[in-house]
Amino acid sequence: MSKLDGNERWKTKMLLTEHKEQYTRRHQPQLSGMPSSDELTMIRDGVVLPHILSMLHHGIEQVKGSNLVLKELHARCLEIIVFAVTKDHYALKKKLAGRNIRIANKETDDDIFYYNYVCRGYESRFGITREVLRSEIGQRLAKYTNELKSMMKEKQKEQEKE
Numbered sequence: 001m002s003k004l005d006g007n008e009r010w011k012t013k014m015l016l017t018e019h020k021e022q023y024t025r026r027h028q029p030q031l032s033g034m035p036s037s038d039e040l041t042m043i044r045d046g047v048v049l050p051h052i053l054s055m056l057h058h059g060i061e062q063v064k065g066s067n068l069v070l071k072e073l074h075a076r077c078l079e080i081i082v083f084a085v086t087k088d089h090y091a092l093k094k095k096l097a098g099r100n101i102r103i104a105n106k107e108t109d110d111d112i113f114y115y116n117y118v119c120r121g122y123e124s125r126f127g128i129t130r131e132v133l134r135s136e137i138g139q140r141l142a143k144y145t146n147e148l149k150s151m152m153k154e155k156q157k158e159q160e161k162e
């Protein structure tokens with residue numbers, strides 16, 4: 001604790017973001033290069049979320065090009081899910097950057113996608129099979145769909161109260 005921590009006058013002073021990052025890094029424990037299980041989960045999410053986004057964008061194009069009766073409703077629901085996935089993806093990218101983890105290029109070998117990643121100087125490969133990726137995408141889409149459904153139910157309850 002420094003002499004200025006208890007001084008209220010210094011709380012209102014302007015602080016540059018670089019200095020704030022240095023201050024927070026100073027008080028964080030030093031992590032080794034190998035990723036923890038939480039970080040491996042984050043890396044997996046960083047691999048899955050872009051696939052979900054590309055599937056959703058493709059789905060939106062298919063719905064808009066179709067002759068469905070409620071195609072605008074379907075497209076709008078997909079766009080809301082795209083917004084939620086994009087928000088999660090950018091938050092995850094920010095967390096990964098904060099932990100000094102980068103996910104690099106993709107290689108494909110017999111239904112297995114390999115992604116190179118660098119975690120605090122430690123370089124390795126993360127592999128995920130097509131089936132596991134499909135099931136993970138299905139689970140995530142179900143989660144996002146349930147969130148959309150709950151949002152719609154809340155909105156309906158608000159409108160019924162009025």
